[in-house]
Amino acid sequence: MTYVPQGNNPLLYQPGAEPIMHLDQATFTDTIFDPTKHNSFIVEFYADWCGHCRAFAPYYREFASLVSTWGEVTRVGAINCADAFNAQVCRDNGVAYFPMIKYFPRHSSGYNDGIILEAAHSGTNLRDQLANKILNEYSRMPYPDWPNFHYLDVNRQTKFEDLWKTVANNANYLVIIFEHFDGAGTEFMLNLFPYRALVGGRRALSSTPLVQMLQITTFPYVAMFKRGDQQAVFMGPYMTTTIQEIVNRIQPGQFSTPAPLQTTTRRKIDLVDCEKEPERCAGLYFTSETDMLKAMHSALHDEVIRTNDRIDGQNFTNLYNFVSLLAEHFPSLTFANSGTKRRLARQSTSMVLKKSERAKMVFAHMKQFLDQKSGMVTASEWKNQFESIERVYGHPFPVNATWQHCAGSFPEYRGYTCGLWSTFHTLTVHTYMDTIKNRKINPLKPLKAIQGWVNSFFGCQHCKQHFMHMTTVLFPMSERRVRHSHDMIMYLWRAHNIVNNRLHGDTTEDPQFTKYQFPPLFLCPTCHSGGHFSRRQVRNFLLRYYANIRPHHWSHSL
Ligand SMILES: Cc1cc2nc3c(=O)[nH]c(=O)nc-3n(C[C@H](O)[C@H](O)[C@H](O)COP(=O)(O)OP(=O)(O)OC[C@H]3O[C@@H](n4cnc5c(N)ncnc54)[C@H](O)[C@@H]3O)c2cc1C
Incomplete structure (x- = not known):
């Protein structure tokens, strides 16, 4: 649990603080497929930047705490698939969306052995799903060193001693849980298992003759017996406190509470109040070369190589169109004073962005x-080529640098998706600037290239679904809406504001970077007029904002 995984990305769980085993490319196979181990595994494949994973993390944490005493039978793990270090193992596991939860039976020997579970937003639901998987596995492979999950088989010939057959010799007590078929008994047996030297456990069906003998009428119900004594020493409905009560009756002080949920105390941060200090707040907003380069490395390298090995058909076209857009219009110049068409035409104060x-x-x-691939490339070919070319050009993507504008006030906020939006807007603005004299540009082309990448490669499944729904149904990316070249800038601006509106108040919202309708008043007072946006002013603002890029060396020489 204390192992700190390799890689560069932040983690959603704290090594050592939670009963979650951190896995990575270097440890996954040896840990999960170790043929000598006695336990199964449940693994969350997540991406640190994914909003769904961030929202899911508290439930996974709660779940890990609930099952922390089941370690002899099953263990809880997690791996960050957004980290390039883990790209291969995540791809081998067929991780197509986040978070993906998989159960690996005890004798798993390959990636295909993992069984997908639902990433439910409930610790107890996840616990029940896990208990179910363990039971299924046991029904096929009744390991003698796992709890005995078989139902007691009681008939007229059964003697009291027969009930004790699988109870450890030194254990003087036996607890039977009576339940309807596949009820709480599995969880009960798993919770009781660590105390097997004191007390044995068995499951019995509500239809067993014992139920009548003991006059049990409600289920699930437990009855505890002492060795040699046919009279139950304790009986009662099964509740969450039952195991504790049983253990305390046998040997007070022996009960060990499951790992408590860690409430991580966050360092206090001083948020800038944008109403009181608009200028300070405005200073937090800028377009960063570092952020865009980091995001594009993830978009073209990590995301693409995680997909199925064969990139063909529409995925190939989408990759081709996006990389063409980057090759043609990714900015390599920054303009300090742009903002109107005239200023753009002069472009007098430009500076080269070296990286x-x-x-x-x-x-x-x-x-x-x-171009040479005629419609099909494998993810491995793409990866090798990308890595070799970035080496040739002296590694221009500062993957280990910290996020600049996209840095969250806590590591779980912002980052990659902010870098993506920033790049998408910048691409529309720079396509507009690059083609200002060439009226023949099809303004839908860059937008479609962005949409295509999202559709084929964006690992955040629900973001992709929302984006595709928005750009095809709610607010279609169509010729009617995107007629003139400046429409491409304004379309993406409005689309992003629709997303901002939907996510305002969401748990993933950074308290410092509230999801304003952009640009907020403190960034562009002239953009607001009579409670509405002035589209002309917004356009000029966006041209200024996305043309004036803070260079990487500027951020890193401070
Ligand atoms: C295509 C896509 C779809 C997404 N869908 C979802 C989703 O469905 N659910 C979910 O939880 N998360 C989704 N996300 C992530 C989410 O939109 C944010 O990126 C994330 O919450 C981080 O927000 P942020 O505060 O860093 O600002 P972001 O929204 O990421 O914005 C980054 C920067 O862009 C600028 N900006 C903001 N609004 C505009 C605008 N209207 N026009 C121009 N510039 C602007 C600002 O400088 C801002 O700081 C999606 C991301 C992308 C790229």
Whole structure:
């Protein structure tokens, strides 16, 4: 539980603080497929930047705490698939969305042995799903060193001693749980298992003759017997406190409470109050070269190589269109004073973005690589080519640098998805700027290239579904809406504001970066007029905001 996994990305769970085993590319196979182990595994495949995973984390934590005493039978693990270090193992596991929960039976020997569970937002639901999987496994492979989950077989010939057959010799007590078929008995047996040297456990069906003998009328119900004594020493309905009560009756002080849920005390941060200090707040908003390069490395490398090995058909076209857009319009210049068409035409105060210039060469090479591939490339070929080209250009993607504008006030906020949005907006603005004199540009093309990448490669499944629904049904990305070249900027602006509106108040919202309708008043007072946005002012603001890019070396020389 204390192992700190390799990789660069932040983790959603704290090593050592929770009963969750951290796995990574280096440990996954040896741990999960170890043929000598006695336990099964349940593993969450997550992405640290994924909103669904962040919202799911408290439930997984609660679940891990609930089953923390089941360690001899099953263990809880997690692996961060957003970390490039783990890309291969996540791909081998067929992780197509996040969070993905898989149960690996005790004798699993390969990735295909994992069984998918529902990532329910409830610790007890996850516990019940796990108990079910354990029971299914036991019904096929009744391991003698697991709890005896078989129902007691009681008939007229059964003697009292027969009930004790599988109870450890030194255990002087036996507890029987009576239940309707596959009720709470499995969980009870797993909870009782750590005390097997004191007390044995068995399950019995509500139809067994013992039920009549003991005059039990409600289920689930437990009865405890002492060795040699046919009279039950304790009887009562099964509740969450029953095991504790049983253990305390036998040997007071022996009951060990499951690992408590860690309430991590967060360092206090001083949030900037944007109403009181609008200028300070405005200073937190800028377009960062670092953020875009980090995001594009994940988008083209980590996300693409996690997909199925064969990239063909529509996925190939979508990859080709997106990498072409990057090769043509990813910004390699920053403009300090842009904002109106006239200023753009002068472009007098531009500066080269050195890393982006080299990154653009990587994009161009990757496009050429696809040109030679006639409609199909494998993820491994793509990975090898990408890694070799980025080496040739001196690793222009600062993957280990910290997020700049996209840094959250806590590690679980912002990051990659903020970097994606920033790049998407920047691409529309720079396509507009690059083609300002060429009226022949189809303004839908860059938007469709972005939509295609999201559809084929964005690992956040629910984001993808929402985005596709929005851009095809709610607010269609169509010729009617995107007629003029500046429409591509304004379409994405409005689409993003629809997402902001939906996510406002969501648990994933960074308290410092509230999901405003963008740009908020403190960033652009002139954009707001009579409770509405002035589209012309917004357009000029977006041109300024996304043309004026803070260079990587600027952020890292502070
Ligand atoms: C395609 C896509 C779909 C997503 N869908 C979901 C989803 O369904 N559910 C979910 O939980 N998360 C979703 N996300 C993630 C979510 O939108 C945010 O990225 C995440 O919550 C982090 O928010 P943030 O505060 O960093 O700001 P972000 O919303 O990521 O914005 C990044 C930056 O873009 C600028 N910006 C903000 N709004 C606009 C605008 N209207 N026009 C121009 N610039 C703007 C600001 O500088 C802002 O800081 C999606 C992300 C993407 C890329």
